[in-house]
Amino acid sequence: MTKEHDETFVGIDLGTSRSSIATSDGHREMVESYVGWPVDMVARKLLKRPVLVGAEAIENRTMLDIHRPLERGLLKEGSDRDRLAVRQLIDHLLRTAGIDPDRKSGPSVRAVVGVPAEALRVNRQHLRESMRGFVDNLMIVSEPFAVAYGLEMLLHAMVIDIGAGTTDFCVMNGHYPTEEEQRTLPNAGDWIDEQLHKLLSERHDGLSVSMHTVRDWKEKWSFVGKAASAVKVTVPIAGKPTSLDITAEMKAACEAVVPPIAETMIDLIAAAESEYQEKVRNNIVLAGGSSTIPGLADSLANALKGYGGGKIKVAKDPIFIGSNGALALAMDAPKADWEKLPA
Amino acid sequence: MGTTRLDRLRRQLLRGAVEENLDTINGRPSGSTRKLRRRRIDRLYRAVLACGVLIAAAASVAGLVWDEGGLVISDPPADPLPYGPPRRTIEVSPRSPEIDEIFERLGVSEPQPLVPAVIPVRVGRVALDPGHGGVDGGASLGYGLLEKDLTKDIANRLARLLRAVSWEVVLTRSDDESIPPRRRAEIANEARADLFLSIHVNWLPDRTARGFETYYLGPTDDPFLRRLASLENRDSGFALSDYRELLEGIYADVRQDQSRLLAARIQQTLFETLREENPEIVDRGTMTAPFAVLVTTDMPAVLVEVACLSNDREARLLSLPRYRQRIAEALFSGVVVYARDVASLDVDNEKGTNDDQGT
Secondary structure, three states: OOOOOOEEEEEEEOOOOEEEEEEOOOOEEEEEOOEEEEOOHHHHHHHOOOOEEOHHHHHOHHHEEEEOOEEOOEEOOOOHHHHHHHHHHHHHHHHHOOOOOOOOOOOEEEEEEEEOOOOOHHHHHHHHHHHEOOEOEEEEEEHHHHHHHHHOOOEEEEEEEEOOOOEEEEEEEOOOOOHHHEEEEOOOHHHHHHHHHHHHHHHOOOEOOOHHHHHHHHHHHOOOOOOOOOOEEEEEEOOEEEEEEOHHHHHHHHHOOHHHHHHHHHHHHHHOOHHHHHHHHOOEEEEOHHHHOOOHHHHHHHHHHHHOOOOEEEOOOOOOHHHHHHHHHHHHOOHHHHHOOEO | OOHHHHHHHHHHHHHHHHHHHHHHHOOOOOHHHHHHHHHHHHHHHHHHHHHHHHHHHHHHHOOOOHHHOOOEEEOOOOOOOOOOOOOOEEEOOOOOOHHHHHHHHOOOOOOOOOOHHHOOOOOOEEEEEEOOEOOEOOOEEOOOEEHHHHHHHHHHHHHHHHHHOOOEEEEOOOOOOOOOHHHHHHHHHHOOOOEEEEEEEEOOOOOOOOOEEEEEEOOOOOHHHHHHHHHHOOOOOOOHHHHHHHHHHHHHOOOHHHHHHHHHHHHHHHHHHHHHHOOOOOEEEEEEEOOHHHHOOOOOEEEEEEEEOOOHHHHHHHOOHHHHHHHHHHHHHHHHHHHHHHHHHHHHHHHHHHHHHHO
16 A cells, blocks of 8 residues: 555554554554553563553553653653653554564655644654654644545535544645644543543542543543433442442533533634635534544534534544544655655 | 545645645744734734834933943844844944944834844843642633643743744743742742743632733732732742741832833733733733742742633633733733833933043
8 A cells, every 4th residue: 555665654643642543554553642661670570561551551550650641632841751651652653553663674654643733843843853763754734634634624624623632623724724723722531531530529528539530431421411321330439339420520521621612613613714604614523532422513513503503523433533634644745745854 | 626626735735734844844933824923023013113112212312322331232133033043142332333323223213113133132031930830720710721821831932932032031830840939039040030020810709800910029908919919929938937038028129110110011012912802901000919939039020910810701812822822922022122121221321320420
């Protein structure tokens, strides 16, 4: 599937919670964005490896100094460990997709990586530094733009990419989107987890649950609007296993994300040229892991009713839609352009 | 959509993406946003121009003799938004032929856009203090707006504007970390900053209240401001034994005039800039309050509450990057105008001293 024998094309969606990669060789892989190092010699002996990445890192988190190298979709700028974690994650992602990051020969690897719409120049430069040595050429684009490109929604359309760290918006008007046509909100999957954790802690004295557990609950039972069934969990309260009905808290936490997303969506539609606003309203796609929350798309469509109505679809394959779009960009870019963009 | 049209669109989009990447690699502002930024900066310079020309006119009317001051200037930038390496700084000796050129550049009769390079570099290093951070989120609103994130974002935007015109910027925090007010002041003092700007977002019990206000150091009788100061001073890092000295500092501070001037300039430019975006904005004025972070800074220092997060409309505006950028531009403008004021006063004072000696 390579465009030419001497090139391998790669599309990467580096996410706060999950990262995905799609290659021109047909690989599609997803990795949880966690990196962990054994906390001591005992842990190292038990785990038998110097570093764990992805789901393995989450499973063994009690024995690890665990890092999420991305925060709100951007590389964390913190300790050396944070910087190392980014490279470990990229290394793992490429290996999983059959690309040897230590290769000395073979086809050139040309990668497109999606970042939040409003990622600053400095964030993009950090990403370039982190990718150095792993790929030969690198293009960084806004994540919702990559999604729109992959879906061929290039004209009078809006993509809302609801990930873990950020919700990214992009209006496509037939040209490369400007700053004013893109937005990033911090209200996304992680933020819903925080709201849920906060509500549960406030309403249930003595309840102590980790953010990981809350995230698992959200991924299983999140909803906006009417619950399909009651959400019941069993958790230890003061050491005693207790059954709790958390339907109301789940509803409140998930629905809290609707107003900021709806407001930004309407704001961007209002900024489009008036004769095209209706087309944009009827051509909105939700992408990203959190876009699958049942009832969310309907709720956002309801918010459009007062503005003439509109259609909102949830993209199929929300996990890979970003990396697929990035791969499409990578494969379409002319060779001459790639040569201008060394990693 | 026809295949040819789709292909053409794809090529156009790819060209845009490649150009944006080349701009990032080469350190240029993004091509797709360059025009937009240029428009904003042009507006900003026009606002500064109005104040600058007034000062130049006042100096001219007062008969300022520039050749007794020994003026330090920089080359004027060719571009109103000079990204790239810092501009060369040159010393202009008294009675240099270049003085005429400087007068020409500052010319009252033929006003021209004020370029930052003609601002004397007496104020060249600014300490920016993004309020709150880490476990201390500051004010917050139900849907994810946290004061600590907003202040950091605005400070970063302001830092970029200042650095773009070759000013040095010291940030008291560059990450989401909890830093006590005492340490924030120490960072500014250790860096020998020329002025200190603490950025905050207000939360008022009256949810209909809106607008911005700027504080400088001083006592207050207002119980609300006392409460606000005590909240902001939480975990200040000062021991009880430090307080006597601190309180004496509040009353005896000699920087108060400069801080008041800085507060007034910032308040003025905030109003002029933000009312375009927010016509209902309220200028809540400059005030004094004993914020710990203002007490121990060695330089003129102000604390700006740039908007009210408790007001629904302002909260919505604060969630928009465009509005935060406008706030940063307003603060930038305030700092530039203040710097120019200070430079003019210095020249004025030196002239007065020399005149005294001469008589």
